[in-house]
Amino acid sequence: MQFSHQHSSDVHFIVSRKRSSPSTCTMNLVIPLLPNGQQLLSVAFGIFKCFGFIPFPFDCCTFALTPCSNVRSLLHLPILQVSFYLTLFCIIMSNRVNFFFTGLQILSLNDIIKYGTLTLSVFAIFIDTVLQRNTHRLVWEKIALIRLSARKVYVKRFIRHYLWKFYAYLAISSFLEAQVLYLAWDDPSDLAYWLVIMILHAFLRLRHLFHMFFIDILKIHLQKLHHDLVDAGEYMANLVEQPQDTAVFRAMYAQSVDRLLSLKSVYGQLWELSDCINRNFGWSQICNFTGNFVQLSCDLYWLYMSMKWFEATEYKVVIVITLLPSTSIIVLLLSSAESCLGVAASLQSALLDIPMGNDSTFRKIIYRFGLQIAQQRIRLTAHGLFEINYSLLKMFGTGITTYMIIFITFSKDIKLEDIDDE
Numbered sequence: 001m002q003f004s005h006q007h008s009s010d011v012h013f014i015v016s017r018k019r020s021s022p023s024t025c026t027m028n029l030v031i032p033l034l035p036n037g038q039q040l041l042s043v044a045f046g047i048f049k050c051f052g053f054i055p056f057p058f059d060c061c062t063f064a065l066t067p068c069s070n071v072r073s074l075l076h077l078p079i080l081q082v083s084f085y086l087t088l089f090c091i092i093m094s095n096r097v098n099f100f101f102t103g104l105q106i107l108s109l110n111d112i113i114k115y116g117t118l119t120l121s122v123f124a125i126f127i128d129t130v131l132q133r134n135t136h137r138l139v140w141e142k143i144a145l146i147r148l149s150a151r152k153v154y155v156k157r158f159i160r161h162y163l164w165k166f167y168a169y170l171a172i173s174s175f176l177e178a179q180v181l182y183l184a185w186d187d188p189s190d191l192a193y194w195l196v197i198m199i200l201h202a203f204l205r206l207r208h209l210f211h212m213f214f215i216d217i218l219k220i221h222l223q224k225l226h227h228d229l230v231d232a233g234e235y236m237a238n239l240v241e242q243p244q245d246t247a248v249f250r251a252m253y254a255q256s257v258d259r260l261l262s263l264k265s266v267y268g269q270l271w272e273l274s275d276c277i278n279r280n281f282g283w284s285q286i287c288n289f290t291g292n293f294v295q296l297s298c299d300l301y302w303l304y305m306s307m308k309w310f311e312a313t314e315y316k317v318v319i320v321i322t323l324l325p326s327t328s329i330i331v332l333l334l335s336s337a338e339s340c341l342g343v344a345a346s347l348q349s350a351l352l353d354i355p356m357g358n359d360s361t362f363r364k365i366i367y368r369f370g371l372q373i374a375q376q377r378i379r380l381t382a383h384g385l386f387e388i389n390y391s392l393l394k395m396f397g398t399g400i401t402t403y404m405i406i407f408i409t410f411s412k413d414i415k416l417e418d419i420d421d422e
Contacts, residue, residue: 037159044166044209051203052078052126053210055133058140065140081203082126089119092196098189099196106410107305111193114298118200121291125207128284139214139276146221146269158220165332166209173205173325183318194318201295201325204288208329211285212336214277215380219340221270222378225263226343226350232259233354240357257361260354264369267347271376282383289382292326293396297403299323304408330396337380337388344378 038061045060055078057066092099092115100108100115129136147155177198184190236256242249299319306315351370356362380388386395 037156037163040163040167041159044163044213048206048210051206052081053129053207054136055130056137063140064144065137078126078130082123085119085122085126088196088199099193104305106407107302110298110301110407114295115197115200117294118197118204118291121287122200122203124287125203125284128287132280132284135276135280139273139280142269142273142276143217146266146273154220154224158216162213162216165212165336169205169209169325169329169332173328176321176325177201180318180321194322197322200291204291205325205329207284207288208333211277211281212333214281215333215336215340218270218274218277218378219336219343221266221273222340222343222347225266225270226346228259228263228266229347229350229354232256232263233350235259236362237355240355257365260362260365260369264365264372267369267372268376271378274378274380278379278381278383282381282385285382285388286385289330289392292330293399295326296323296396297400300400301404301407304404330393334388334390334392338390341378341380341389348373 041063042060045054045058045063048054049058049060058064059066100111180194181191181198184194235252239249239252239256242252299322303316303319303323306319348370351366351373354362354366356366382388386392
């Protein structure tokens with residue numbers, strides 16, 4: 001019996017050694033060396049900080065504010081970024097004749113409008129970032145108050161989803177921009193133009209990704225609140241089955257009241273968080289979306305002109321490629337906003353599904369909770385000028401169509417001989 005037991009152990013050891021192939025052993029050694037989600041998110045925030053989006057001392061590893069004086073929190077990295085873009089602007093203005101020369105005056109005007117709008121958007125975002133630094137700090141303070149109550153499963157899901165969107169978008173957009181530079185490599189003027197536009201685009205698109213982080217944070221906490229409301233409803237359904245004159249019923253009743261009041265308080269905190277996010281990103285996103293609108297309009301007009309007048313396919317390919325990253329980041333941001341708003345809208349139905357019975361206390365709490373949700377509706381706006389959801393695509397479509405009609409009307413009198421003469 002002892003021999004058979006030893007024999008089975010030896011067999012198990014041999015089989016386990018056969019199963020652990022060299023590739024498996026190598027993977028087991030490599031996996032601990034790969035960065036985890038927390039480290040990848042720290043790298044993302046390091047990028048945001050280098051671009052001046054966090055104008056105060058901030059620990060990118062713990063995602064927490066660090067004590068500082070108001071003077072030090074004013075500038076730091078944003079000043080370096082502004083100096084860089086001012087230097088770039090001066091260089092371009094001193095060489096504007098060569099930089100904006102396209103061989104056709106209306107196309108040169110089109111490029112000037114595009115570059116000017118993107119540059120103004122960058123500087124306006126810097127100004128808004130500095131002016132809204134206290135609101136930005138308040139956002140992190142509110143996140144610190146509620147993030148301790150978030151479940152690890154929700155936090156891990158949030159980090160995984162956001163990192164996929166962040167790094168996948170960076171990889172795809174970097175590949176597309178590299179293709180544009182490759183196609184423009186033979187023409188120094190075109191190469192310089194697209195390189196500058198790429199630098200401006202990098203700033204504006206990262207700003208969208210930074211905004212999307214806070215929208216996804218809000219969504220995760222709303223999902224947890226929805227889950228807690230459903231859980232509270234199931235708990236109160238069990239309360240109804242308990243005899244009312246027992247200690248168990250009284251304990252469950254008191255806990256149900258405390259849970260409802262606590263969830264009502266959590267919703268108030270989430271509404272304040274959403275309001276701070278809207279105020280922090282309000283003006284900057286107005287400028288950012290304006291830059292996106294002008295860029296898409298100008299590039300679509302370039303595509304129209306290249307399809308109508310130019311035979312070289314390089315122009316068409318470059319314009320189509322440049323349209324993809326901006327369109328993708330807008331759709332990505334709006335889809336995150338729609339998903340967040342969808343979770344917020346589901347809270348009302350989850351609250352109404354809670355069994356109240358004939359208890360006046362439960363009815364009063366749920367009524368006031370529902371009234372709070374109705375009056376303090378969670379919205380994502382740009383200072384109330386427009387809603388950040390899919391309705392923004394309709395505004396973009398209308399504005400781009402108007403721009404195209406105006407410029408196409410002006411270019412109707414252009415003849416092929418004029419282009420050849422240029």
